[in-house]
Amino acid sequence: MWLFALPALLINICIILVPAVLTFTAAFFMWDGVGTPVWAGLANFQNMVADPVFWSALTNNFIWTAIFLTVPVCLALVMAAALLMAPKARIVVQSIIFLPRIIAVAVTGRIFQGMIFSPATGIVAWLNEHGFSISDPLADPDRSLYAVAAVDIWHWWGFLAVVFLSAMRQISVEQIEAARLDGAGFLQLFRYVLIPGIRPTLTLMLILTVIWSFQVFEFIFIVTRGGPAYGSEVLATFAYRHAFFEGDVGQAAAAACVMSLFGLCATAVYLWLQITDDAQST
Amino acid sequence: MTMTRRQLVAAIPAAALAANLPRSARAEDARKVVTFWFGQANSDGQAALRNDLVEAFNASQDKYLLQMEVKGAAVNNLLKVALVAGNGPDIVQTAGPAYLTAIANAGQVLPLDDFAERYKWKDRFLAPLLNTSVYGGKLYALPRDYESMHLFYNKELFKQNGWKLPTNRQEMEEVADAALAKGIIPFGAGNADWKGVNEWLMTVFFNNVAGPDIVRKALAGELPWTAPPFVEAVELSKAWYNKGYFGKNYFSLTIEQSFLQVVNGKSAMALGGTWSFGTKSYGMSKPDTVMDVMPTPSLGSAFTGPLVHLACGATLSIAKTSQNAEGAAAVFEFMLTRKFYETMNRDWPGKWALPVKDLPPDMLSGIGYPLFEKTVANLHEAFSKGQYGFTTWTFWPGATNSYLIEGIEQVWLNKITADAYLTRMQTLFSQEAKEGKVPPLPPRTA
Numbered sequence: 143m144w145l146f147a148l149p150a151l152l153i154n155i156c157i158i159l160v161p162a163v164l165t166f167t168a169a170f171f172m173w174d175g176v177g178t179p180v181w182a183g184l185a186n187f188q189n190m191v192a193d194p195v196f197w198s199a200l201t202n203n204f205i206w207t208a209i210f211l212t213v214p215v216c217l218a219l220v221m222a223a224a225l226l227m228a229p230k231a232r233i234v235v236q237s238i239i240f241l242p243r244i245i246a247v248a249v250t251g252r253i254f255q256g257m258i259f260s261p262a263t264g265i266v267a268w269l270n271e272h273g274f275s276i277s278d279p280l281a282d283p284d285r286s287l288y289a290v291a292a293v294d295i296w297h298w299w300g301f302l303a304v305v306f307l308s309a310m311r312q313i314s315v316e317q318i319e320a321a322r323l324d325g326a327g328f329l330q331l332f333r334y335v336l337i338p339g340i341r342p343t344l345t346l347m348l349i350l351t352v353i354w355s356f357q358v359f360e361f362i363f364i365v366t367r368g369g370p371a372y373g374s375e376v377l378a379t380f381a382y383r384h385a386f387f388e389g390d391v392g393q394a395a396a397a398a399c400v401m402s403l404f405g406l407c408a409t410a411v412y413l414w415l416q417i418t419d420d421a422q423s424t
Numbered sequence: 425m426t427m428t429r430r431q432l433v434a435a436i437p438a439a440a441l442a443a444n445l446p447r448s449a450r451a452e453d454a455r456k457v458v459t460f461w462f463g464q465a466n467s468d469g470q471a472a473l474r475n476d477l478v479e480a481f482n483a484s485q486d487k488y489l490l491q492m493e494v495k496g497a498a499v500n501n502l503l504k505v506a507l508v509a510g511n512g513p514d515i516v517q518t519a520g521p522a523y524l525t526a527i528a529n530a531g532q533v534l535p536l537d538d539f540a541e542r543y544k545w546k547d548r549f550l551a552p553l554l555n556t557s558v559y560g561g562k563l564y565a566l567p568r569d570y571e572s573m574h575l576f577y578n579k580e581l582f583k584q585n586g587w588k589l590p591t592n593r594q595e596m597e598e599v600a601d602a603a604l605a606k607g608i609i610p611f612g613a614g615n616a617d618w619k620g621v622n623e624w625l626m627t628v629f630f631n632n633v634a635g636p637d638i639v640r641k642a643l644a645g646e647l648p649w650t651a652p653p654f655v656e657a658v659e660l661s662k663a664w665y666n667k668g669y670f671g672k673n674y675f676s677l678t679i680e681q682s683f684l685q686v687v688n689g690k691s692a693m694a695l696g697g698t699w700s701f702g703t704k705s706y707g708m709s710k711p712d713t714v715m716d717v718m719p720t721p722s723l724g725s726a727f728t729g730p731l732v733h734l735a736c737g738a739t740l741s742i743a744k745t746s747q748n749a750e751g752a753a754a755v756f757e758f759m760l761t762r763k764f765y766e767t768m769n770r771d772w773p774g775k776w777a778l779p780v781k782d783l784p785p786d787m788l789s790g791i792g793y794p795l796f797e798k799t800v801a802n803l804h805e806a807f808s809k810g811q812y813g814f815t816t817w818t819f820w821p822g823a824t825n826s827y828l829i830e831g832i833e834q835v836w837l838n839k840i841t842a843d844a845y846l847t848r849m850q851t852l853f854s855q856e857a858k859e860g861k862v863p864p865l866p867p868r869t870a
Contacts, residue, residue, distance in 0.1 A: 261672070
């Protein structure tokens, strides 16, 4: 059995375990990225927790996680259920809602930045010219995180809907028909048949959402670079800035360790749920 | 020997592959390759690099073959990783002395003293710029250009409104208030595509409010950044931001959009760098341009008169692991030819203004761009005499500079006070100064 796992194991060791160990080790050194690393003990972690920007970045990661555990998931569940009930519209609607997912992140970011939010060239500019007083949310430190989240949700929710729809289609038709014959409406069907029927998929996607939310980087970096005034800074942009703009790889590695910690917690919860499920089913 | 049809068909892909191979890989080309990674370049810039540097150098001799790759904005990150891995290019271009410090201190680039001796570079470059690349008595890079912040303005707009060119803070604010009253944005400014615009502005505020001598003292560690002149500088920047001097859309507009506001008369002025001359869409090279330019006026009581700011936008070094240091030095020597200076500055003005000591007026006039020529001539004179301020991107060490850029947004948006901003800057600066990360400071004369 180990022989079968060997290729995957080797790839994982080379491209995941080794860099992970090196990053963890780097968190205990002062290193500018080109010189000789110097042992720093816990100094990088101490400096990090003393930096108010770290805490605002961590808070933003939690806000991001909360947004992505709710808004796109709810949208996707409703859309998946609706598409399950309306098979004729399925192909067209799936294609449309999946489309944002196949557009490059950089392109999506630039479209929203330049063609929607921009007060010079975007829809916001057009609205202002027509009597609506709307400012660019990306330019407001209190709204920029939510504005970028909106862009990412647009990019993400269709994919989630397609995944949920695939899972719902595995539910036995007899079960759905029986519920309908018993008089279940859409909401009851949704609550008592569809959601329980896709629970493993839903759990997996929620756990992955937590992991990905603590790694979020591309959209924020492309659209706001964490600003203005650190308003949309998250741990990944915090780490990137330290590593590549400030020449402080140790501090960046410390932030990366915190990001990984949340990912590990989410993974542990997922494994625990799996074990619990297995125990219940045997 | 005759070939069958099948052999002929089979040979086509191989021939196509051979035709696409780099010239160095071909057996008949015995030239030694010199590799060079460049950062960002617009389409005009890429054409200038290809024609005026790569092809011109390769045609000028038959020993070396220059190969350039334009790597984009991430070049600094790529370069660091490549140098550590021993796979960097022969010619190492950094974004200025502040970036060079770590690389030179780590010994990733070669000392150039032997080449400098052979080619007499120390006699041919302006000392204040060349000396920004001297560490431990050794020269590690050549300055690729000099830059400064300047006040660009729409001269037609000034004429129509009867505004006089400002020579001090009061006059500057009078013009700005008059512009605001007419619905004109005083300064076209935007950082949506490049947060470094913040430091362009702060270079002006620190130097022109506190004065260049005070700034030099702080960079030398003789005065903390929390001193009153710097508080005044930061407070003034905040007051101008809050008054709307930079417009309502500072965080939404790109550099080009904001500069074009000045060209189109929607803004009166722009605090921009001499690299602005290189963007053709601004139309400043045309004889009928509405734009004009002047050094930035004093904004405080520390000095009177205009001020330019010493900046080196890029340094050129040779990688420690280079297999062709001689070839890289030959490229540097080629850059010092009059023909290269004229063609490169004609095709991509401001990007490659080599800080050479000998800059005869007829060499500049050959460029055919009056605004650029007069600006470079003024810069050359000021830098030669030691009369300059200090730009943040050249003299502030990395972490301090990064905070200067990011933190000032917190001040402008009322998230922290000027004192808190400068206290944090001082903490970072003290640490970096202790670690030897502050680039060498050239002397200044009043």
